[in-house]
Amino acid sequence: MAIRKSGRGVVFVVAMLMALLSASASAEQGRPEAYLFAHMTKADYGHLYYSVSTDALHWKPLNSGRRILGEAYRGHPDICRGHDGRYYLIGNHSRRPEIHLWVSDDLVTWSPLRSFVPDLSATPNFKAAEQYKGAPKIFYDEHQRRYLISWHTPTQPGDPVDTEQFWRSMRTLYVTSPDLVHFSDPKRLFDFEMATIDVIVRRVEKKYYAIIKDERYPSFEWPTGKTIRICSGPSATGPWSKPSPKRSPNFREAPTLIPRPDGQGWYLYYEQYPGIQYGLSTAPCLEGPWYEVYIGKYDVPQAARHGCMIPITRSQHDGLVKAYGP
Numbered sequence: 001m002a003i004r005k006s007g008r009g010v011v012f013v014v015a016m017l018m019a020l021l022s023a024s025a026s027a028e029q030g031r032p033e034a035y036l037f038a039h040m041t042k043a044d045y046g047h048l049y050y051s052v053s054t055d056a057l058h059w060k061p062l063n064s065g066r067r068i069l070g071e072a073y074r075g076h077p078d079i080c081r082g083h084d085g086r087y088y089l090i091g092n093h094s095r096r097p098e099i100h101l102w103v104s105d106d107l108v109t110w111s112p113l114r115s116f117v118p119d120l121s122a123t124p125n126f127k128a129a130e131q132y133k134g135a136p137k138i139f140y141d142e143h144q145r146r147y148l149i150s151w152h153t154p155t156q157p158g159d160p161v162d163t164e165q166f167w168r169s170m171r172t173l174y175v176t177s178p179d180l181v182h183f184s185d186p187k188r189l190f191d192f193e194m195a196t197i198d199v200i201v202r203r204v205e206k207k208y209y210a211i212i213k214d215e216r217y218p219s220f221e222w223p224t225g226k227t228i229r230i231c232s233g234p235s236a237t238g239p240w241s242k243p244s245p246k247r248s249p250n251f252r253e254a255p256t257l258i259p260r261p262d263g264q265g266w267y268l269y270y271e272q273y274p275g276i277q278y279g280l281s282t283a284p285c286l287e288g289p290w291y292e293v294y295i296g297k298y299d300v301p302q303a304a305r306h307g308c309m310i311p312i313t314r315s316q317h318d319g320l321v322k323a324y325g326p
Contacts, residue, residue: 031263032056032311036107036320037256037300038068038077038089039307042276046093048073049304050324052317056258056267056309057280057298062324065303069110075100076135076254076306078200079107082147083140088113088180090138090149097131099149101138101180107316108323118175120153122185126173130154134170135254135306139201141236148236150174150189152197152215164217170195172212174237190231190240198254198306201236208233209286210240211268213253228255228270230286247281247290254306267293269300269309276305 037051037059048069050062062068075091082088082103089102089110101113118133120126136151156169172189190196195215202209210231218225227246233239248255252270260267265284272279278300280293312320 032259032261033314034312034317035258035309036079036312036317037304037307037309038079039301040076040305041301041303042305043303045305046074046076047071048077048089048091049307050320051301051304052312052320054261054314054317056261059300059304060326061301062320062326064325068324069102072112073102073110078135078137078308079310080138080140080147081310083142083145083179088138088140088147090136092133092136092151094132094134097133099133099136099151106319107312108319113180116183118173118183118186120173120186123173123187125155126153126171126186130157135198137198137200137308139236141203143203144236145178146236147177147180148174148201149177149183150199150201152199167197167215168195168217170197170215172196172199176237187237189238191238192240192242194243200255200257200308202257203236204286208236210238211255211257212243213255214243214246218250223250226251226253228252228268232286244288247288248279249292252279256307256309258309258311271305277302278304 035053035056039049047067050068051059053059074093079089087104092099097117098115100115102110103113104110133151139148152170152172154166154169156165158166173186174189175183175186177183196212197215198213200211212229214224214227214229216222216225224246227250228248229243231240231243248270254271256269258267268281270279280298281290283290
């Protein structure tokens with residue numbers, strides 16, 4: 001390209017080159033074009049619903065606010081894209097021993113894949129534990145080419161007098177799998193003695209992060225109780241650092257993490273309870289600094305409860321809207 005040295009021509013050409021470079025950089029970064037929120041609702045706990053967004057802030061329910069998969073799905077929805085480019089959905093009935101998996105090519109049509117039963121008797125100190133498997137999560141680690149499936153299990157039964165004993169005893173367990181056919185024996189995900197639930201694992205650049213709910217009840221001695229905290233480690237199974245300071249107010253759970261569409265960092269959503277409402281924090285990187293986003297800046301369906309948010313393409317977004325309607 002020839003560039004003349006006369007004022008406006010140089011400015012125009014330089015501006016065009018900068019715009020092209022900026023567009024190229026944005027494409028290389030793979031900034032999300034849209035997002036899917038797979039979740040439950042307050043009135044229909046344990047069933048699958050969809051909402052979508054193009055800016056990661058304003059979410060629109062699909063299917064006229066009706067279930068996706070009808071009676072077929074039970075659980076706290078969690079979805080990952082797997083080794084073959086397909087999507088995998090995990091769920092269960094927490095009081096039953098089996099964990100269920102579904103598979104989809106397009107996020108519209110789901111088919112049952114298989115069920116499996118983690119053998120808790122193979123895990124030290126969990127032989128006599130309840131079969132309760134709370135909120136299974138699924139993460140595919142492209143770097144290590146394996147799936148991590150995690151959930152929380154109590155080591156102590158419920159107590160009508162000490163109602164927090166059950167939750168205070170929660171520990172996060174996991175299995176790994178190269179193909180969702182063969183599964184390892186369950187192990188504990190963290191070596192620290194702290195109640196954890198709703199754990200999700202992500203890989204960012206060359207580091208792994210576990211985003212957890214600190215399940216101890218808040219007190220003067222434990223001010224981080226019932227908040228979202230973050231650990232880091234060299235692999236999806238650790239060893240993990242000590243949990244960070246709290247990244248949310250108290251009485252928050254069900255964290256879900258998505259990249260901002262502007263490429264400027266992350267959005268961390270979490271559910272407030274018992275008055276159901278989603279909160280949002282943002283940071284340029286997972287180490288922080290984190291701050292809460294003003295509630296008037298985002299809009300999550302009022303009825304939404306536990307779920308996961310994932311980036312999708314605009315064509316996938318449009319396909320979901322076409323299939324299920326606004």
